[in-house]
Amino acid sequence: MLDESQKPCCLPLKEEFQRSKFSLHHDDPRVFCRSQWQRGDRNILWLLYRWIWAAFFAGGVIGSLVNSYNGGTWFIYLTDWGFTLCFYACTYGAVVATIYFIKPSYFAPGSVALKIYWLSHYTTVVIAMMITLVFWAALYPSMPEMGAELYNLWAHAFNSIFMIFDCFMVAFPTRIMHFVYPFAAGITYGIFSLIYFWSGGTDFMGNRYIYFILDWERPGLAIGTVFGCVALVSCFCLCVFGFYRLRLSIYNCCGRKQVEIPETRASTETVQTA
Incomplete structure (x- = not known):
């Protein structure tokens, strides 16, 4: 098997576009429970890190609910969906790290719990980046007074x-x-x-839209916004993959060699017989 640092720079990207890469199976459950940078199987600093992040987002979600519930309209905003996803993914990761710290052999290869964590973390990162860009580029100019609000910075930056x-x-x-x-x-x-609009829902100020760029009374604007966000998601998926490759490069530059373990048994057999 080639070391990651020995592969041509374009090869990892080319290898991504395979049907097997849709899979959420991974043969090494430890990678979901540990840090890239820790030494040994158990690390108390990593465990503390995971719970600090979980507490950070928990405080934000709870504080926002208390201050901005507004008759339940808190639940209609993508910002709050995304922030809740951050809380969920970080708390899930903290629970996974805790279980592993107590019993490293608990998770088996292909564990459903780890598959859920993998997809939720990836989804959360991409959605968070999209929310940040859309807010500061499209929404903030019409509401500059919100820029310095703590929750606004918390949820959009x-x-x-x-x-x-x-x-x-x-x-x-x-x-x-x-x-x-x-x-x-x-x-x-x-x-x-769209369903919220059709059912007569309003935002906390009584507007028939959740965001003015997603106003279904102007379907052209709303549909354009949806397709624009789809394009952004595509770009951010590539960005997150780039972060991963950069992480491996930094890791290798620090004198540690990263050998990637294939996610599926089928791919493992291919490597072994090559």
């Missing part, structure tokens, strides 16, 4: 910063073909906004 940072800390790989999961999340929200 810190979300992406911290999730991207986490991409450089985890040990599991990123797969471009997992783009289907953030796509599904984005399309789900688009359909939800």
